[in-house]
Amino acid sequence: MGRSNNTISRKAVSRRDFTAMAALLGGMSLAGPASAQSLGNILGSAKKVAEASSYSDAEMRVFFDQMSADMDSKNPVAGPDDPYGQRLAALSSGLENYDGLDLDIKAYLVSDVNAFAMANGTIRIFAGLMDQFTDDEVRYVIGHEIGHVQREHTKKRMQGALQREAALSVAGTADSKVNAIAGSELGKFFGDVIGAQHSQKHERQADDYALEFMQDKGYDAQACVTALEKLEAMSGGSGGGLAAWTATHPSPKARAKRMRKKID
Numbered sequence: 001m002g003r004s005n006n007t008i009s010r011k012a013v014s015r016r017d018f019t020a021m022a023a024l025l026g027g028m029s030l031a032g033p034a035s036a037q038s039l040g041n042i043l044g045s046a047k048k049v050a051e052a053s054s055y056s057d058a059e060m061r062v063f064f065d066q067m068s069a070d071m072d073s074k075n076p077v078a079g080p081d082d083p084y085g086q087r088l089a090a091l092s093s094g095l096e097n098y099d100g101l102d103l104d105i106k107a108y109l110v111s112d113v114n115a116f117a118m119a120n121g122t123i124r125i126f127a128g129l130m131d132q133f134t135d136d137e138v139r140y141v142i143g144h145e146i147g148h149v150q151r152e153h154t155k156k157r158m159q160g161a162l163q164r165e166a167a168l169s170v171a172g173t174a175d176s177k178v179n180a181i182a183g184s185e186l187g188k189f190f191g192d193v194i195g196a197q198h199s200q201k202h203e204r205q206a207d208d209y210a211l212e213f214m215q216d217k218g219y220d221a222q223a224c225v226t227a228l229e230k231l232e233a234m235s236g237g238s239g240g241g242l243a244a245w246t247a248t249h250p251s252p253k254a255r256a257k258r259m260r261k262k263i264d
């Protein structure tokens with residue numbers, strides 16, 4: 001039994017919380033006061049913010065693990081009996097470990113056209129995207145998101161945000177002040193790590209990785225192009241949040257053209 005767009009829950013993730021398509025097109029896009037608070041708890045209790053520059057990979061993984069769990073608790077994750085869950089499980093079969101990464105790939109039953117990845121290998125693909133994309137185009141998205149993980153884009157962003165937080169905390173010497181700054185700055189902090197756009201350079205790197213992924217797995221590499229062309233077509237219409245996105249970001253058209261050139 002299939003689900004139409006209309007039956008997919010939107011209540012868990014609204015446009016206010018997610019910038020439509022930002023994850024796939026230019027960056028990751030999720031935010032939420034509760035998530036930010038969770039991160040704040042870690043920052044406040046596990047380690048002083050002033051020591052942020054010394055966070056290890058293992059410690060940062062704790063942050064991402066908590067953010068992933070928090071996001072999954074707030075969004076409807078497609079289970080093994082759900083058609084979206086079954087389709088994505090089939091498309092991502094064998095990718096539990098890929099290129100040295102432990103990956104956790106699941107679908108959210110949310111109608112936005114979106115996807116995101118975190119440095120701990122969490123990859124979430126939205127049902128709204130799966131409705132629009134062929135199997136190979138979804139595989140391109142998976143490859144693109146693996147690329148963001150493999151090239152450590154979110155990890156670098158986390159490091160940068162932690163260091164900016166550390167710089168802020170210099171102004172406040174008392175521990176309570178540090179915690180207060182951490183809390184009051186968390187919205188911005190969380191947005192820096194998760195909600196901000198990836199740079200075009202990072203998008204190109206993720207696209208390049210996706211192309212290698214498609215070729216490595218023997219999938220149709222043309223799907224990289226057609227997926228981006230679909231995004232371009234969607235963003236060109238009256239796509240609500242998409243219109244706002246395209247007002248401030250380069251269109252996927254150039255990325256599609258670039259990918260086509262690499263394939264031909």
Ligand SMILES: [Zn+2]
Nearest residue numbers: 023024027206
């Ligand atoms: Zn991307």
